Amino acid sequence: MSKSPFINIVPKVKDNIIKDENFTNAKNSKLLLETKSTDEIISDSINKNFELKKKNLSLKDKELILKVIESYKKRINNQSLNEDEFVLTKHEINEFFSLENKNILRYVVYRYKYNIYPRLKILEEYPPNIQIEPTSMCNLRCIMCYQSDKSFSSKSAGFMGHMKPDLFKKVVDEIEGKIEGVTFASRGEPTLHKQLDEFLKYCEGKFLGLKLNTNATLLDEKKINLLLSSDLQTLVLSIDEKNKENYEKIRVNAKFEKIMQNLELLKNIREKKYKNSKVKIRISGVKINTDQSVDEMNQFYKEFADEIALVDYSPWESAYDNEVNNIQAECSELYRRIFVWQDGKVNPCDYDYKSTLSKWNANEHSIKKIWNSDYYNEIRRLHKLKERKKIEPCNRCIGT
Numbered sequence: 001m002s003k004s005p006f007i008n009i010v011p012k013v014k015d016n017i018i019k020d021e022n023f024t025n026a027k028n029s030k031l032l033l034e035t036k037s038t039d040e041i042i043s044d045s046i047n048k049n050f051e052l053k054k055k056n057l058s059l060k061d062k063e064l065i066l067k068v069i070e071s072y073k074k075r076i077n078n079q080s081l082n083e084d085e086f087v088l089t090k091h092e093i094n095e096f097f098s099l100e101n102k103n104i105l106r107y108v109v110y111r112y113k114y115n116i117y118p119r120l121k122i123l124e125e126y127p128p129n130i131q132i133e134p135t136s137m138c139n140l141r142c143i144m145c146y147q148s149d150k151s152f153s154s155k156s157a158g159f160m161g162h163m164k165p166d167l168f169k170k171v172v173d174e175i176e177g178k179i180e181g182v183t184f185a186s187r188g189e190p191t192l193h194k195q196l197d198e199f200l201k202y203c204e205g206k207f208l209g210l211k212l213n214t215n216a217t218l219l220d221e222k223k224i225n226l227l228l229s230s231d232l233q234t235l236v237l238s239i240d241e242k243n244k245e246n247y248e249k250i251r252v253n254a255k256f257e258k259i260m261q262n263l264e265l266l267k268n269i270r271e272k273k274y275k276n277s278k279v280k281i282r283i284s285g286v287k288i289n290t291d292q293s294v295d296e297m298n299q300f301y302k303e304f305a306d307e308i309a310l311v312d313y314s315p316w317e318s319a320y321d322n323e324v325n326n327i328q329a330e331c332s333e334l335y336r337r338i339f340v341w342q343d344g345k346v347n348p349c350d351y352d353y354k355s356t357l358s359k360w361n362a363n364e365h366s367i368k369k370i371w372n373s374d375y376y377n378e379i380r381r382l383h384k385l386k387e388r389k390k391i392e393p394c395n396r397c398i399g400t
């Protein structure tokens with residue numbers, strides 16, 4: 001498959017987190033401009049909550065929160081942090097300030113595990129985050145996406161389908177109270193699922209970091225009401241460009257005018273009915289071209305979103321054809337997230353969108369059993385031994 005000429009970034013490695021320089025607060029909160037006082041406010045809040053609640057915390061949680069408290073002390077005194085120390089990144093600061101007080105320590109523990117466990121290669125019984133794919137189908141064929149690979153997205157290839165509610169509920173029942181971060185996303189467009197409302201309702205009150213990624217092309221009044229009244233922490237709209245021609249070059253099958261119309265509708269409904277909704281809206285694109293700028297995106301889209309971000313590109317559209325590389329770093333995905341596809345297949349990542357790494361199905365096994373299975377550990381072991389080149393497609397992947 002030949003690469004689109006619009007993709008002019010040739011990434012060597014990919015980090016799986018949102019970097020501060022690729023993130024902007026659309027509303028330009030004053031608080032967030034004064035980094036130092038923000039640190040002090042966060043630190044005070046964690047300390048206060050810790051003093052009040054430490055008797056009821058597990059030993060592990062106590063240990064992690066103390067590490068974060070120490071990290072903030074150092075940061076406020078301009079000292080550098082050790083590898084196992086952690087302060088919130090810009091987008092996490094936004095989330096932090098939207099939390100109810102009772103969830104502050106819970107959030108700090110969750111984000112510590114999300115960021116630091118993959119760095120230190122720490123495993124617990126469950127991953128910090130899970131991606132659940134309501135559907136593998138998509139109405140778009142974006143140039144940097146595996147949907148543009150016909151051997152994946154054509155009906156006859158056998159990868160397309162919608163998740164059954166029973167499977168969805170089985171997974172949610174198992175992970176409630178065990179995993180804080182749940183993302184409705186992955187290979188398809190979640191709003192294509194007819195029972196998305198049932199799925200969202202089923203998650204109510206169960207997760208701290210519930211997120212849904214959508215290309216926003218199919219939003220209408222009903223879907224917007226559903227999303228804004230849900231328990232989502234963040235609604236992520238996948239938009240990478242502010243210019244019609246470029247947007248349509250990237251998001252093949254989408255129409256720029258329709259996106260702008262949907263954003264207007266979303267904004268109007270939000271202002272009218274959901275002024276106090278906790279759902280944060282993030283416009284997030286993939287940086288595939290050097291001309292894309294998060295600041296320009298912010299100028300253009302700030303009235304429609306709370307946050308604007310660009311994430312690193314990985315050549316997903318040709319995962320199995322990319323050249324074998326010499327990367328030896330252990331992959332963070334093996335410690336951070338697990339992916340449940342619509343048919344129950346469970347995979348360590350979505351770079352491997354045809355799930356050649358998968359030996360598991362959530363219909364038959366628990367997430368805990370899969371995450372801790374011998375084969376999962378064998379993949380981790382090879383990565384640790386710097387032998388990821390022995391695994392397809394890790395040998396072609398730039399994820400670290």
Ligand code: SF4
Pocket residue numbers: 331332333334348349350351352388393394395397398399
């Ligand atoms: S293909 Fe391998 S290296 Fe790449 S993200 Fe997946 S598990 Fe990690």
